[in-house]
Amino acid sequence: MTIVVGFVPTKEGRAALARAVEEAKGRQSRLVVINSHRGSLDDEQARAAEQELQRVTDEMQANGTEVEVRQxxxxxxxxxxxxxxxxxxxxxxxxxxxRRRTPVGKLILGSNAQRILLDAPCAVLAVKG
Known part of the structure; x- marks a missing residue:
C-alpha cells in the first residue's frame, strides 16, 4: 500500500504530512511525500526547499516510517x-x-484541491491546518 501526500512548508502542509504519517503507520503503508513547484526555483529557494525536505526525510526515518520524498x-x-x-x-x-477560505472562496474550494478531489485515482483525505 502507498499513501501520497502533498507537502509545502505551511501549517496546512504540515497538518497533511502529520495525518499522512498517522495513516501510513496505521495501514503499514509506504509514504510518498510530494513537494511540487510550478515554476523554477532560484538558488536560495532551492536550498531552503532541499533543507526542509531533508528534515522531513530524517524525521520520517527516525520514527520508522518508510518514506520517499520527491521535489x-x-x-x-x-x-x-x-x-x-x-x-x-x-x-x-x-x-x-x-487552507481556510472566504465565503466566496468556498464556492471554488481551490483549483488544485478541487482537481485532486475530482480526478484522483484513489481516496482523498483533506485536512485543515
Missing part, C-alpha cells in the same frame, strides 16, 4: 503532479491540506 519542478500544477504520482505508485490514498 518536482516540472512546470505542472501541484494537482497534476500528485495525481500522476498516485497513478504511478498505485496509491491507495492521497492526503492534502486545505
Amino acid at each position: 518536482l519542478v516540472r512546470g505542472n500544477e501541484p494537482a497534476e503532479d500528485l495525481i500522476a504520482v498516485a497513478n504511478e505508485t498505485s496509491a491507495d490514498l492521497i492526503v492534502i491540506g486545505l
Whole structure:
C-alpha cells in the first residue's frame, strides 16, 4: 500500500504530512511525500526547499516510517503532479491540506484541491491546518 501526500512548508502542509504519517503507520503503508513547484526555483529557494525536505526525510526515518520524498519542478500544477504520482505508485490514498477560505472562496474550494478531489485515482483525505 502507498499513501501520497502533498507537502509545502505551511501549517496546512504540515497538518497533511502529520495525518499522512498517522495513516501510513496505521495501514503499514509506504509514504510518498510530494513537494511540487510550478515554476523554477532560484538558488536560495532551492536550498531552503532541499533543507526542509531533508528534515522531513530524517524525521520520517527516525520514527520508522518508510518514506520517499520527491521535489518536482516540472512546470505542472501541484494537482497534476500528485495525481500522476498516485497513478504511478498505485496509491491507495492521497492526503492534502486545505487552507481556510472566504465565503466566496468556498464556492471554488481551490483549483488544485478541487482537481485532486475530482480526478484522483484513489481516496482523498483533506485536512485543515
